[in-house]
Amino acid sequence: MDNTIIKLENVSFSYESGDDPVKALDDVSISIKEGEFVAIVGKNGSGKSTLAKLLNALLLPSEGKVLVDGMDTSDPENTIAIRKACAMVFQNPDNQMVATIVEEDVAFGPENLGLAPHKIRTRVDESLKAVMMYEFKDQKPHQLSGGQKQRITIAGVIAMHPKCIVFDESTAMLDPAGRTDTLKIMHKLNDEGVTVIFITHYMEEITNADRIIVMGDGKVVKEGTPKEIFADSEGLKELRLGVPEVVALADLLREGGLDIPEGTLSEDELVEALCRLK
Numbered sequence: 526m527d528n529t530i531i532k533l534e535n536v537s538f539s540y541e542s543g544d545d546p547v548k549a550l551d552d553v554s555i556s557i558k559e560g561e562f563v564a565i566v567g568k569n570g571s572g573k574s575t576l577a578k579l580l581n582a583l584l585l586p587s588e589g590k591v592l593v594d595g596m597d598t599s600d601p602e603n604t605i606a607i608r609k610a611c612a613m614v615f616q617n618p619d620n621q622m623v624a625t626i627v628e629e630d631v632a633f634g635p636e637n638l639g640l641a642p643h644k645i646r647t648r649v650d651e652s653l654k655a656v657m658m659y660e661f662k663d664q665k666p667h668q669l670s671g672g673q674k675q676r677i678t679i680a681g682v683i684a685m686h687p688k689c690i691v692f693d694e695s696t697a698m699l700d701p702a703g704r705t706d707t708l709k710i711m712h713k714l715n716d717e718g719v720t721v722i723f724i725t726h727y728m729e730e731i732t733n734a735d736r737i738i739v740m741g742d743g744k745v746v747k748e749g750t751p752k753e754i755f756a757d758s759e760g761l762k763e764l765r766l767g768v769p770e771v772v773a774l775a776d777l778l779r780e781g782g783l784d785i786p787e788g789t790l791s792e793d794e795l796v797e798a799l800c801r802l803k
């Protein structure tokens with residue numbers, strides 16, 4: 526069975542700005558399977574957010590085809606079903622909250638789906654529990670921290686039961702605790718079968734992704750497992766990208782003559798490799 530949930534076929538996209546259109550995506554082909562955790566990285570302006578918006582039919586390709594769960598985004602009749610299948614979480618939670626009470630905010634999506642009140646109640650409660658914010662259900666969003674607000678935004682998305690969630694730098698504005706919590710929730714959802722597409726500038730956050738897609742100037746320039754992608758620190762540097770601190774340290778130790786295996790990605794793996802040297 527073909528379990529492809531996202532497919533981009535030779536997609537290009539240009540913004541019409543003034544006389545000169547800006548080509549943000551140039552002949553991009555990507556395929557993502559249901560249940561995958563895919564990270565997308567690339568320097569500023571490489572086209573990541575444009576790509577994200579194409580997955581939600583917020584933008585339509587200038588050339589090529591975008592299929593979400595088999596549905597062509599360029600057919601307006603598919604738009605509602607596409608947004609239900611593939612939801613988005615953006616960077617700033619303040620721009621994504623619509624109600625003045627937490628539980629009303631989470632209920633907004635399911636209400637728009639036209640669900641019966643008792644079903645909405647169940648979904649709101651389940652979703653708030655999934656992001657560990659149930660006890661905040663009667664609070665006002667402005668009383669919460671950035672990380673807590675982002676968790677409420679995610680609850681609102683989960684309440685719609687999407688198959689796929691695109692997180693566009695959803696951890697970027699959060700403090701370290703907020704980032705850790707959000708990442709944990711993303712992985713928990715993925716463990717439960719939700720496809721996760723995570724756009725980020727923080728390489729540390731994606732060492733346990735299934736796959737990393739590297740964008741550069743509107744094109745996919747590399748694709749592979751974290752081990753494959755981070756094995757080429759020099760190539761990433763040329764794309765103005767870094768590697769996780771652990772990888773940089775492992776590279777330095779290896780250059781210094783220590784026998785640290787290629788593909789060491791986590792602190793635990795590095796400690797293990799160092800202890801083996803004794």
Ligand SMILES: Nc1ncnc2c1ncn2[C@@H]1O[C@H](COP(=O)(O)OP(=O)(O)OP(=O)(O)O)[C@@H](O)[C@H]1O
Nearest residue numbers: 540542547549567568569570571572573574575576
């Ligand atoms: N609304 C717009 N109008 C015109 N050009 C745009 C618009 N939005 C983005 N662009 C341009 O399209 C290109 C890709 O932008 P995009 O926002 O997709 O990049 P990004 O990889 O998400 O960058 P960042 O890491 O800064 O979020 C850039 O050259 C950008 O300046």
Ligand SMILES: [Mg+2]
Nearest residue numbers: 573574575693
């Ligand atoms: Mg962006």
